[in-house]
Amino acid sequence: MMKYAFCQQTKRGELDSLEINHPLFKATILLQGAQIIEFSPAQHDCLNALWLSPSAHYKSGESVRGGIPICWPWFGAADKNPASVRDNIRHPVAHGFARSRVWQLKHIKESCHQVEIVLRLSSDADSHEYWPYDFELEAKFILGKTLTLFLITHNTDHRIVNLTQALHTYLPTSDINCTYINGANNTCYIDAMDQWRTKSQQGNIHFNTETDRLYLFNQSPILQAFTPHHKLTLHNFNSRSAVIWNPWTEKSKRLSQFNATDFKTMFCIETANVLEDSVTLAPNTCHQIGMQLIIES
């Protein structure tokens, strides 16, 4: 790797990582999965604005529990996807294969205001074992006072491609019981905890039981999470669906890289294209989903 003022390539366990030490923030991005696991703005005492499991392990081929895993080219369980997506999945791993593949560094641009990093994943014989299409995928991180991530899918196949996806953001809280999300009042959601029934959200989203919901919006929403110490604002781009998740007491016991009480200190807001918000891409076209995370005390 070339020499950069703020970025250096190192290792976390078995995984190659980029560590960025910038006057405005510290960050760590794993090349596996193009997964950012730490973003610590200097103006917020260098605390990680992303939740990262205390029992995370850094093993080849296993997505790390925390940060922002990229779920692509399908979200969740293959069989819960629209037929146009589901019918083309050859090997149904949860949340697709992109999160456990090693991405290539495409470029780094540094300035005193921000660092832009682009990682790339291309189709090959191995990806065709999961999914039959040719593609070029780019994850573009723009890091400064805030964290912005774009995921750009280029359809380089000769066929139309259908996909679902999510930027699966894990966020920290000091107390899940005193945490809520604003921005979904009066919207419909599918409740995966109640036989995938459609329901209507009234008021803020609170956490007091296992929560696994797919929200559908008329336009890309702005969602704000209020925790005892922070306000975390998520701007979403080209995404009219969002998944809200907390495993609560029982599921926590079964999750990998997760302690039984970790559910008290985390929750997920996932910027998504799921259900009827799935993506259809003609040959030689591209789609860009994105999110920006703003942290305030």
Ligand SMILES: O=P(O)(O)OC[C@H]1O[C@@H](O)[C@H](O)[C@@H](O)[C@@H]1O
């Ligand atoms: O354990 P995984 O594969 O990372 O998935 C974690 C969770 O991810 C969420 O997006 C899903 O809605 C949950 O159902 C799932 O349990």
